[in-house]
Amino acid sequence: MLDITLLGVLFVAIAIGYGLGFRQASRRSDERVTPTSSGLSRDYFVGLNYLLNEQPDEAINTFINTLDVNSDTVETHITLGKLFRSRGEADKAVSIHQNLLARPALSDATNAKVQLELARDFVALGVHDRAQRLLRTLLDQDHDSDLRYPAKRLLIDLLEREKDWQSAFDTAAPLFKQYPNIRRAAAHWQCELAENNMENASRALAKRHLKKALQLDPHCVRANLLFADLEMDNARYSRAIDRLARIVDQDNAHLTTMVPALKRAYLRNDDEAGLERHLRQLIEISPYTSLIIELGELVHRRDGVDPAISVTGDLLSQAPSLRGLNYLVDLYIESQRLQGRSSPDTRLMLLKYHTEALLKNRPRHRCLRCGFTSDALQWQCPTCRYWGTIKPIIGVEGE
Numbered sequence: 001m002l003d004i005t006l007l008g009v010l011f012v013a014i015a016i017g018y019g020l021g022f023r024q025a026s027r028r029s030d031e032r033v034t035p036t037s038s039g040l041s042r043d044y045f046v047g048l049n050y051l052l053n054e055q056p057d058e059a060i061n062t063f064i065n066t067l068d069v070n071s072d073t074v075e076t077h078i079t080l081g082k083l084f085r086s087r088g089e090a091d092k093a094v095s096i097h098q099n100l101l102a103r104p105a106l107s108d109a110t111n112a113k114v115q116l117e118l119a120r121d122f123v124a125l126g127v128h129d130r131a132q133r134l135l136r137t138l139l140d141q142d143h144d145s146d147l148r149y150p151a152k153r154l155l156i157d158l159l160e161r162e163k164d165w166q167s168a169f170d171t172a173a174p175l176f177k178q179y180p181n182i183r184r185a186a187a188h189w190q191c192e193l194a195e196n197n198m199e200n201a202s203r204a205l206a207k208r209h210l211k212k213a214l215q216l217d218p219h220c221v222r223a224n225l226l227f228a229d230l231e232m233d234n235a236r237y238s239r240a241i242d243r244l245a246r247i248v249d250q251d252n253a254h255l256t257t258m259v260p261a262l263k264r265a266y267l268r269n270d271d272e273a274g275l276e277r278h279l280r281q282l283i284e285i286s287p288y289t290s291l292i293i294e295l296g297e298l299v300h301r302r303d304g305v306d307p308a309i310s311v312t313g314d315l316l317s318q319a320p321s322l323r324g325l326n327y328l329v330d331l332y333i334e335s336q337r338l339q340g341r342s343s344p345d346t347r348l349m350l351l352k353y354h355t356e357a358l359l360k361n362r363p364r365h366r367c368l369r370c371g372f373t374s375d376a377l378q379w380q381c382p383t384c385r386y387w388g389t390i391k392p393i394i395g396v397e398g399e
Contacts, residue, residue: 013178073108074100081117090124097121112138112147117152128158149175158184160385165196167187176216187217188379188387194226203230220388221247221254222379228261237269241278248285253391255282256399257377258288261293272298286317288392288399291328305335321396322362358397366393 049149067205082094096120100106106114115138122131135155139148152171159168167188187306190213197206207230213223218262233292244265266275279295282288292315300308309331316324329352333344363373368391380387392399 017074047253050155065109074106074114078114078117080152081121085124086122086231088124090121093121094125100111108141108359112141116147116151116154119151123154123158128162132158137380149179156387158188160185163192183216183392184220185387187213187220190216191220191226191379194223198226198230198233203233206230217388219250221251221257222388224250225258225261227267228258232261232268235264235268237271238267241269241274248282251391252286255286256288256392259290259294272302283315287315289319289324290322290392292316292324296327296331300331305331305338309335321399322355322358326352326359329355362397364393364398365390 025071077096077100081093081100084090084096085093097114099112100114101118115134117132119134119138122128122134132155134269135151138151139155152175156168156172159165159171162199166189169186175182190209194206194209194213197203199208207225210223210227210230213220217223224246228243229238230238231243241262244262247254247258248271262278263275266272266278276295276298279291281294281299283291292312294314296308296312297309304393309328312324312328312331317383329348333348333352336344336348363375364375366373367381367384368388369386369389370381372381372383373393374390377392378390381389
């Protein structure tokens with residue numbers, strides 16, 4: 001059965017056949033049909049025969065050799081190059097597109113289109129420096145504005161891959177007004193720059209980048225998390241807590257993401273009672289498992305295992321989860337040991353075995369765009385490469 005690639009080649013073949021027929025019809029109006037034109041027709045049917053026998057390489061090569069490069073056939077050559085690239089043969093696509101650029105008869109608009117395709121070929125090959133040079137040359141030229149956006153997007157993507165955050169921002173800045181969806185990514189680039197500044201002890205520059213991030217995207221949770229870290233580095237724990245409190249209005253799904261920082265801020269400020277109040281407030285908003293377990297641990301350290309069982313059990317009855325149940329079983333096992341039992345109830349141990357087995361290799365985060373899962377939070381999805389789309393998994397198997 002023909003796959004999608006072969007169907008694409010078939011489409012191109014039909015276009016070639018149409019082009020050949022048009023050329024032959026034009027020739028007939030001026031002169032008799034020559035053996036050469038009949039030869040072209042035979043080549044075309046040879047290519048179709050290869051295609052129908054599922055020999056796409058031979059078919060494509062035949063079509064390329066059949067068509068001269070001219071204004072009538074250049075689009076076909078571009079399409080063939082795309083087909084090679086989509087099949088993972090970007091080196092062949094490069095040959096086709098470079099061959100096109102060597103033809104002086106191309107119009108400026110067509111030349112720009114071929115340059116963009118060649119840059120995509122280089123990206124597919126991993127030759128990022130050549131792709132960048134080609135795209136910068138393309139953007140410096142005065143050509144069809146329809147190509148400027150895809151060329152800039154490709155250049156921005158390359159700069160992201162190279163972690164050249166400032167250049168990515170400078171390239172994208174003129175697009176913010178017309179394409180506001182880029183602002184979220186730009187906010188994360190500012191956060192990346194801020195993290196670099198924090199590592200180099202440049203706190204003033206870090207704050208500047210974080211303020212810019214929140215201007216670009218007021219819902220950027222990451223910026224407030226980094227702001228809280230900066231405040232804690234300066235022993236301003238109340239300010240750090242205020243920063244973290246803003247996340248409630250930014251993105252409810254990230255309440256669990258801020259728990260480690262919230263705990264650190266309160267405990268460094270020697271305010272365990274404040275941490276308990278804050279956790280209870282957050283649980284009233286969204287009874288996530290991580291919040292319940294953190295509260296249970298706090299009560300456990302202060303008051304002992306049985307009060308922790310009481311608090312955790314009551315909260316989990318309202319918002320049950322597998323991880324919460326596993327934690328509660330741990331508390332019951334500890335309680336039995338403290339009561340002097342030589343070994344915990346076998347039923348508890350069996351339940352513990354099953355909850356551990358169900359939780360084993362269970363991801364904690366998922367990309368809402370492509371479904372990628374991971375245990376740790378990543379700000380940019382490694383699969384779809386979108387920023388800010390990975391969030392804690394909510395539900396019985398998650399939070």
